[in-house]
Amino acid sequence: MNFNGSLPLLVLASSLVPGMIIFFLPESRIRLRTTLNLAGAVLKLLLIGYMLWGVQHDQSYVFRYDVLPGLELIFKADALALLFVTLSAALWFLTTLYAVGYLEGSPHRSRFFGFFSFCVTATVGVAMASNLFTFFIFYELLTLSTYPLIVHRGTEAAIRAGNVYLAYTFTGGAVLLTGIVWLYGLLGQVEFTHGGVAAILGSEHTAQLQVIFLLLIAGLGVKAALVPLHGWLPQAMIAPAPVSALLHAVAVVKAGAFGIIRVVYEVYGIEFVQTLNLLMPLAVVAAITIIWGSLRALWQDDLKRCLAYSTVSQVSYIILGVALFGPTGTIGGVVHLVHQGIMKITLFFCAGNYAETLDVHKIIEMNGAGRRMPWTSIAFSVAAFGMIGAPLTAGYISKLYLSQGAEMVGMAWANWVLTASSLLNAAYFLPILYRLWFENQPQMWLHERIHVRGRWETHRLLLMPPLITAAATLAAGIFADTGWSPLFWVKLIAEVEFTVK
Amino acid sequence: MFDPIPWLILLPLAWGCLAFLAGVGRGGRLAFAGLIIQLALTIVLARQIAMEGARHYAVGGWGAPLGIDLYVDGLTGVMLLLIHVVTLPLVVYARAYFSCQAEGVGYFWPLTLFLLAAMNALFMSADIFNIYVTLELLSLAAVGLVAAAGSAGPIAAAVRYLLVTLLGSGAYLMGVALLYGTYGSVSLTVLGPLLAATEISAAVFLAAMLMLTGLLLKTALFPFHFWLPPAHGSAPAPVSALLSALVIKASFYLILRLWFDLFAPLVTIPVAQLLGGLGAAAILWGSVLAFMQVRLKMLVAYSTVAQIGYLFLLFPLMMLPIPEAAESALQGGMMQLVAHALAKAAMFAAAGVMVLSAGKDDIALLSGMSSHLPLTLFAFALAGVTLMGLPPSGGFIAKWLLISSAVNGGQWGWVAVMILGGLLSAAYVFKVLCQAFLPPVAGVKFKPVRRVLEWPAFLLALISLLLGFRSGEILSLLGGG
Amino acid sequence: MSSALIYACTGAALFVFGVTGLILxxxxxxxxxxxxxxxxxxxxxxxxxxxxxxxxxxxxQAMVLTGIVVAVAATGLALALVRRLLHFTGEIRLPEEP
Structure with missing residues (x-):
């Protein structure tokens, strides 16, 4: 095996190995544990940086291993994979910092960080998987390694949420498995290929392929929280803030959305999906999810649940972009994978900060929190404006491309959906921002935890990550035209998907 | 060339006798040393099979029909490797277990070694009468192990188990008598071609029915499963692990052997469908009952009832007219057999540690176990992953192969059963895990357990989990013989 | 009917009796x-x-001899277990299905 071939493995190992060691560390070895975690995260970022450079210079990074004859494990770091890998690795690094601060002094940290590393490994595996078999392995591993994090607190409510999560995701996994095995039976072993591969089967398999597509999308749609398969996501918000931030805003739902991207573009091929008449239903489901999620978010009084429904809605922008049959829509959808990630993680970090510092969980308790915690609140506001799609933020870029894409293919109704969603986003975010900045502070914060305060408004490690991601939200919007923006990278991907036949 | 075949039977017998002479509760160290030697012999044998293919061995130079003929092929190699890989960690586990809980040790060591000798002989036997003898030896040793715990519950379970197993082997022997009466031979290699060449008489048909029924009874396929949960659930944990992981596999192995080597001309699609249907019923019924149990070890025992069902799905799928589908069905079935053996041994071992620590076999008492015995709980969870058929475990590869066989053959009923079975097994595994994640009940004290008790279960679970990546080698050994 | 067949038929009848008894x-x-x-x-x-x-x-004949040995051993084990059961429960029957 050459060096390039082993790089995908090294990227996996850079979080898997620390995770395994951390499991067996006693609780008290805080410094060693943190060092291991951060070293793994930094190493992963370096490796990914090297691969990003390599992919731009036409290097390929492929690892193959025969599990059985005709059943291969393949990792391939192509442009699309690297987009998701970079996102999750960068956010993993920040979330690890955040989690170190957030969980300071709480029990079972070895277990937490162990599974946390496993989760990231699984996410990276999902990203780099280059056939459905490999994809499924890591997709299920992601389910398994997230469960202990959801029930981490060990309360009755957490266990209940964990059960709901498992019921949804295992059922989804079983449906997905059926679809994948069926497809293997028809196609044999196929790698993800630009432009798709299913088209070669011809018209006599149309009905079967339609059913398989439904199975695959239904299976993946559970994690992507497509309505009506989204029920687990708001429940899972019982988990500690770093888990909600990284996993429920980024890794898990994105794994579902990413899988849908892979299936549509690289298994079926977007044009073939169009000829099967399946893009329109997908677009409709996405549109319903966008509106429904935003509507439900309006009625929540709990900040994290509100954000969860917002996630339900925002992730479907990606699906909608995919379902808009054209390169511009694709760019809008795929770039939203990144943009939504950094914006949503900022919001969750901030929600965690309010909860941890001021013990504020409900939206009505947030009055005047902007005065008490200005930096956190600035980050929160930036991300909220991004979600609404205000100019200069990352969200604006996504929505711009999505609506242009919709116009180009003559799906004007999609534009209405986007507009309605933006209005709804504004309707639930602006009141929060008003409370933050313009309402008076209470006389005293009931459960303020002074001891974590120090010179800053809260623990240093809790403050830095949201500020960085908020800055990234602005940067991705302002510098969208430069060569290192997510948008630029996504344009490369879209070019490949739509020109290669 | 050194030939390990006779030694694989003689050595455990010799260790067993020595351990018996050493007295009650003794022989653990001997068993450990002996198993290492035997594992090495098995590896040598497996390599020989992989390189040179299947072969016969005439005991003492006396060939059939007068002497005893032994036969090894890929299937034998896989089974032999499996029992030794499973038993070695269990020996370490049992030593630690009985040092904490002396009750039930009795003649554990000699009986276990006899059990091993019987299994080794059974897998290598090439004639149906010799198989009967080894089957009886196996059953008697297994019953002795169940009874070793000594109180009323286990004794009653042992008596029930003994009567069932005697009935099963009686039916089997009757079949042997009828076959001998018809063909004048008991050798598998002679009988196989004879059956294929001649008109099948009613006596032979009856013989096949009797033998199959007898073995189904011993394998505890639904609806013959009634004896299994009490026997496996009330025995000491190392015994449960041995029985659930290995002993029932021995009679399943025989069904497989007879089905393909002997009765191939007799088997019809309806019979295969019937076996598959019973398997499906076992999967669903066993899983539901497992979920309803309040005792941890009973839950694991019912899970065995369910998992046996998957093995029997192999028969209808093997009858599919598509060769690839039939092949992947056999491969899937064998992977399931291997993966389940490893995972179930791990699960019973882990359950034993938890019961030991909680002081009582009750799932409700497991609250807080996740912080008290994280490694054991982790082992339990990993074994559960295999049983659920989730990646990257051997159980996943098994399920993948079985489902793809069923999908290729258009057998959607079996697909639905397997998918549903996987979800149901998730339900009962997570029933335990959820309980263990709850905070400890105030006032409940867990007993500390020795670290050495935790590792064997973890090791077995890890092997079953990583088996998925090495399944190619197992299947090539299987096909090589 | 040859004497051999008479033996066989008697044997089959005994087998059926035995199985019935064992179950019922x-x-x-x-x-x-x-x-x-x-x-x-x-x-x-x-x-x-x-x-x-x-x-x-x-x-x-050799097989029957072997079979008899096995049967004796099994009977011995069964009797020993039943005695233990009697000692614990005071009854020579199996408790109801759990």
Missing amino acids: LSHLLRKILAFNIMGSGIFLVLVGLGQRSGTPDPIP
Whole structure:
């Protein structure tokens, strides 16, 4: 095996190995544990940086291993994979910092960080998987390694949420498995290929392929929280803030959305999906999810649940972009994978900060929190404006491309959906921002935890990550035209998907 | 060339006798040393099979029909490797277990070694009468192990188990008598071609029915499963692990052997469908009952009832007219057999540690176990992953192969059963895990357990989990013989 | 009907009696006896069918001898277990299905 071939493995190992060691560390070895975690995260970022450079210079990074004859494990770091890998690795690094601060002094940290590393490994595996078999392995591993994090607190409510999560995701996994095995039976072993591969089967398999597509999308749609398969996501918000931030805003739902991207573009091929008449239903489901999620978010009084429904809605922008049959829509959808990630993680970090510092969980308790915690609140506001799609933020870029894409293919109704969603986003975010900045502070914060305060408004490690991601939200919007923006990278991907036949 | 075949039977017998002479509760160290030697012999044998293919061995130079003929092929190699890989960690586990809980040790060591000798002989036997003898030896040793715990519950379970197993082997022997009466031979290699060449008489048909029924009874396929949960659930944990992981596999192995080597001309699609249907019923019924149990070890025992069902799905799928589908069905079935053996041994071992620590076999008492015995709980969870058929475990590869066989053959009923079975097994595994994640009940004290008790279960679970990546080698050994 | 066939038919009848008894009787000693009757039936079939044109065949005889040894061992174990059960529960029957 050459060096390039082993790089995908090294990227996996850079979080898997620390995770395994951390499991067996006693609780008290805080410094060693943190060092291991951060070293793994930094190493992963370096490796990914090297691969990003390599992919731009036409290097390929492929690892193959025969599990059985005709059943291969393949990792391939192509442009699309690297987009998701970079996102999750960068956010993993920040979330690890955040989690170190957030969980300071709480029990079972070895277990937490162990599974946390496993989760990231699984996410990276999902990203780099280059056939459905490999994809499924890591997709299920992601389910398994997230469960202990959801029930981490060990309360009755957490266990209940964990059960709901498992019921949804295992059922989804079983449906997905059926679809994948069926497809293997028809196609044999196929790698993800630009432009798709299913088209070669011809018209006599149309009905079967339609059913398989439904199975695959239904299976993946559970994690992507497509309505009506989204029920687990708001429940899972019982988990500690770093888990909600990284996993429920980024890794898990994105794994579902990413899988849908892979299936549509690289298994079926977007044009073939169009000829099967399946893009329109997908677009409709996405549109319903966008509106429904935003509507439900309006009625929540709990900040994290509100954000969860917002996630339900925002992730479907990606699906909608995919379902808009054209390169511009694709760019809008795929770039939203990144943009939504950094914006949503900022919001969750901030929600965690309010909860941890001021013990504020409900939206009505947030009055005047902007005065008490200005930096956190600035980050929160930036991300909220991004979600609404205000100019200069990352969200604006996504929505711009999505609506242009919709116009180009003559799906004007999609534009209405986007507009309605933006209005709804504004309707639930602006009141929060008003409370933050313009309402008076209470006389005293009931459960303020002074001891974590120090010179800053809260623990240093809790403050830095949201500020960085908020800055990234602005940067991705302002510098969208430069060569290192997510948008630029996504344009490369879209070019490949739509020109290669 | 050194030939390990006779030694694989003689050595455990010799260790067993020595351990018996050493007295009650003794022989653990001997068993450990002996198993290492035997594992090495098995590896040598497996390599020989992989390189040179299947072969016969005439005991003492006396060939059939007068002497005893032994036969090894890929299937034998896989089974032999499996029992030794499973038993070695269990020996370490049992030593630690009985040092904490002396009750039930009795003649554990000699009986276990006899059990091993019987299994080794059974897998290598090439004639149906010799198989009967080894089957009886196996059953008697297994019953002795169940009874070793000594109180009323286990004794009653042992008596029930003994009567069932005697009935099963009686039916089997009757079949042997009828076959001998018809063909004048008991050798598998002679009988196989004879059956294929001649008109099948009613006596032979009856013989096949009797033998199959007898073995189904011993394998505890639904609806013959009634004896299994009490026997496996009330025995000491190392015994449960041995029985659930290995002993029932021995009679399943025989069904497989007879089905393909002997009765191939007799088997019809309806019979295969019937076996598959019973398997499906076992999967669903066993899983539901497992979920309803309040005792941890009973839950694991019912899970065995369910998992046996998957093995029997192999028969209808093997009858599919598509060769690839039939092949992947056999491969899937064998992977399931291997993966389940490893995972179930791990699960019973882990359950034993938890019961030991909680002081009582009750799932409700497991609250807080996740912080008290994280490694054991982790082992339990990993074994559960295999049983659920989730990646990257051997159980996943098994399920993948079985489902793809069923999908290729258009057998959607079996697909639905397997998918549903996987979800149901998730339900009962997570029933335990959820309980263990709850905070400890105030006032409940867990007993500390020795670290050495935790590792064997973890090791077995890890092997079953990583088996998925090495399944190619197992299947090539299987096909090589 | 040759004598061999008479043996075989008697054996088959004994086997059926034995199996019926083993399943239906509840008293454990009777169950053990039924098992022995079942075993004897099998041995008769083996010896009866094993004859080739009137000359006794040594192989089934050897098998029956082995079978008898196994049956004796199994009976011994069963009796010992039943005694233990009697000691614990005071009854020579199996407790109800759990």
